[in-house]
Each structure stands twice: as structure tokens, then as C-alpha cells.
Amino acid sequence: MEKRRKERGNVMMWGEEINSAEQKQLLTLLYKELTELRNGEANEHDKLAFTDRLLLFVDSFEHAMKQQSEINQQQREKRIERMTVENMHHITFSLGHQQLLVHMLKKSSSTVHVLDDVLSIGPLNEHRTDWLFERGLSQMNRAMATFTAEIRSIAVGHSVVIWVANNAHEKLALSYTLTHLPSDLSIRIIDIPASDMEVGNLVYRSSSDLCAKDVVSHFNRSIEMDALPDSERKSLQKRWQVARNSIGCLRIWQNCTIIEVEEAFYDEKITQLATNEYSRSIRIIGEIICQSDDYLSKEWLYYRVNYLIAQGILQCAVDSTNLFNQRIKLASGVS
Template sequence: MNQQTIHIVFSQAAHGSLRMALSNLNLQEDLISLPDTFSIGPVSKIDEESELKNRYQWMKDHLSFLFPEDLPEMENQVRQAVLDIRAIPDDRTVVIWTGDNAHEQTGLGFALHLLKDKGNEIKVINTTTGYHQLFVHDDPERFPRKMGGLDPEQLSRIYKEHAGAVVLQMKERERLENEWKKISATQKVLRVWENDSVRNVDADYFDDFILECIQRSQREQGSDIIILMRAIGEVVGHLEEYIGDEYPEYRIRQLIKAGQLEMRESGMYYDVKMNTGNSK
């Protein structure tokens, strides 16, 4: 690999870790980060400015309770990344890092869509595959669910040994681009990785799981009242899909509105409890 290689990743954490990994390998290669959570929110036509604005307006309307100050910066960074990807010269090799999750697979489709009229050689590195090929772990069911969960040393080895790496041939590239078209053809706001493909699902897809996590926390704590951030941590920690912290909080608020949960004001945030007087 050389300076003609440019990498595309889908989070700031992945960007930082890969930057260190490349440095460990004494490589000076460019990186572009699309620092968003592509498993959530509308993605229809987000390569167009008006639809990109609509995506972040949806996020401001639904996901801004926890970290409202982060959204404007994220929007600007994604907008710049779209421009940077479109400006990649055709003679550069593009390496897109992904994993077995809806977030990075949707990001892969979006990146390929932005590159669809270009003649670049494109390589895809699946960190889930690479991790399983190279590293021994005690629990085969527990592994980093996205690239940001891998440390620079692990990424260095995956890159150096080409673990989980494939060069996209035209047929596979077209298949993935068609997958993107299907994913982005609706206004669904939640996606999951299922049977080796991304599937659009209803917004309340994880609601029962969220309620189960809150009930488990109640039993473990011996208390009906659960701190919001504890509830979110339980959901994120046990969910195989990556949907960030903001989406579970949004669904908790919807469950409160639906009468499934009760809310108690507490400092900056709020606490929650099951509404035992409501039968689902």
C-alpha cells in the first residue's frame, strides 16, 4: 500500500484508530471519515443537499435530547466527506472499512453510491471477518460490533495481513450499489443486519428489547427506578446491532408517551420505571 491509497471509515473513533494503525505500519495514507450512525435515521437521497438537511433535521427533532451540540458538527463533517469522496481521483485505490452491522454496511453502500461513476479500484475490509480470522477470543458470541471497537494494533494486523479484505469486482460492486438503492428507497428510520444483508425495519423494532433490558435492570438493582443512562447502557451493551445511544433514548421517550414506561425528572436527564398499571 502507498500514498495512492485512500481509506473510508464511518466514525471518528475508527478514523483515530486507523490513523494510529497506519502510523504503526509507517504508512502515510489518506483517510476520509463519514462520522454518522447509518443504521438510524432517513437515508433516502442523502447525497443531495436538501435530503441531507432533511436527515439532520429528523435527528434534531428526534435524537437531540442527549447531545444536541454534536449534531451541527456531524452534519458539517458528513457534508465535507461527501465532497471529498466525490473528488477522489480515479487513479487512487479506495479501501472501505466495514463490518457485519447495519451501520457500516449502510455506510458502505452510501460510499459506493458516491463512487459509482468512478473507475477506482475499490477494496473492502470487513473487520468482523478479519477479527475472527486473526484473533482468539474466549466467547465467540462477543466481539467488537463495529470497527471503532478495535484497537490500533488489531487494525494494523488486519490491514497488514489483508484479513477480511476483498477487491470488488464489477458484478459485486453492482450488487452492493443495488442493495443501497433498496435500502435508501424508503423513509424508514431503522436498519438491522440480518442474514448477511441490511433490512429496513419499523422504528419500534427494538422496543420490546428495551423493555426487557429495563426489567432486567430493575431485578439486578432491586429497585423500580432506573437511571436513564443505566437503561441506555443496558440496551447498548446487550444489543448486537449498533444504533448509538441516542436512538434508545428516543424510543424510551416514545414508550413513556405510549404508557409502557413512567418518567421521573432527575437532574439533567430523567429516571424511568415500568408502568405496572399498563398492560401491553
């Protein structure tokens, strides 16, 4: 086959110029000749001619695909170019979304800041660190200090874009961010809707649910938006102060509002999904996350599973050591 490719000489060059209509015509001819070959109706010359035409089609198709790939890349770069304004700071509250933005903006001078501490869980005052540590959830309090220092240092004249989805964590993180950003910055908020008909009626529970195409679409729609008014900023800052002074330790997003609930809020769902036979904790936790309209932390649900084990409501298999291999069932006498 490779020998035949080399012997064709300038036939390959001609093949690179084939347009889509000619490709279709050639493909029809190839199909007809292939049928003849299968039926044993072709001689040796016909077989060689078929091979030439087949290679010709493959070459032209590869060339067309390469051209289309280059066009697609140019279009992507053109769309992203609008996001690469000099001295622009993007703020997000999802690590996955931050990584996507960093990748998309790697050729620009834009900066991406992230606060992925789960603010919907735990007290928001000076007791937060100890409270999370006692429950083995210290990872939910690792980024706030660094993030706060970063956003406080944003210079006057720089523009800020804040990405926020509809969940308790990101709404609280938005209020926290506005409390600590310098007051004389131009700020735009990209409020990611719970669902979006314009991009296929997708459902977004978190900023991390966005793909690159969604990011560009939402950003372009936000360009004509006005900067955040002072009155709205003060209102959002007040929401943070209220939450910080509250004694509640678990918050959910319900009916477009942050609501405080008991720590045991998800315990009933866990026990409803557990059975009298051992099943993996990760499956139960995954089902709860999928059924929820809010963004949920698997670490928090895992903590509640272990709490229920300690209370004798659930029973854990002896060989279970972590979230991904832990197997649980309802304890004897629990139904």
C-alpha cells in the first residue's frame, strides 16, 4: 500500500485540492468498485486503480480535516481574545473552573483567583478553623487567607470579573469577596443561571460545570453589563456579615435563598439509601449529590456517614478504610 502511495506522484497533490462535492462523487465511485471487487468482477488493473482512488480520497479527507481543525482553532482563539483584556482579574469559587480559566487565558496577562473553601459548611467566624479540624474537614479552610491577600492587592484601574453559580457556597463566597475587594474597582458579576436554554438547557449547580464554550458564551453576554452598583455591593456585603454572625453551621441554597439547616439535614437521605446489605458509601453519597439542586461536598456527606456509624445507626464493614472502599449498611434493629 505504501509503495502504491509513492508511485502516484502528483496524484496526491491533486487530491489535496478536492472539494467536498468531488469527495462525495469519489466516495460513490469507490463504493461501486468495492462492490465489484467483492463480487470478483474486477481484474488486477481495476484493483490497482481502486487502490489509487482510495488513497486519493483518504489524503483529501485528511487535508480537509486539517484545514477545518485550523479554522476551529482560529475561531476559538478569536472568541477567547475578548476575555484577555489587560489588567483583568477573574475570580471564581470552584477549583475546576479556575483551572479551566487558567488554561484558556494562559497567553494573556489576565489573573485568575480562586476561593474553593466550602463556605456553606461550618461557622464563618473565628471558631471556623477549630470546628472543621475537630470533624476532619480542615481542607475546607485552606485557601481563604491566600485568596484574601490576593484580592486586597488588586490595583486601582484593574477590572474584576466574578463568576458565581447558584449554590450556597458560591453566593456566600461572592459576599465575602465583595467585602474584601478594594472599594474603587470596576466589578462585573457573571451570574451563572441554574439552567441555560441558549446552550442546550444545561443545568449548572457549580461553576465547575461550565465547559470552555459555556465560559466564552457567558462572558460575551456579560460584556455589555454595567459595573456592580455600590448599593448592590453593600447589600451583598451585608449578607456576609449576617452569615458571619450566625451560629448556624450548615447552609443550603433553596428557592434562590441561603437557608440555615441542622447539621443532620442530610442524615435522613443517607439512611434512606442505605439497606440491610452492604453497599459502598461513595455510591450513596453520589446519589444524594445527583438528586440535589445545590452544590454538595462529598467530604461533608462522608463525615455524616461516619457520624451515623459512631451513633450506631449505620454499620461499617471491617475492611473499609476510606470513602472509596468503605461499605456500609443499616445497623441491626434500624429500619
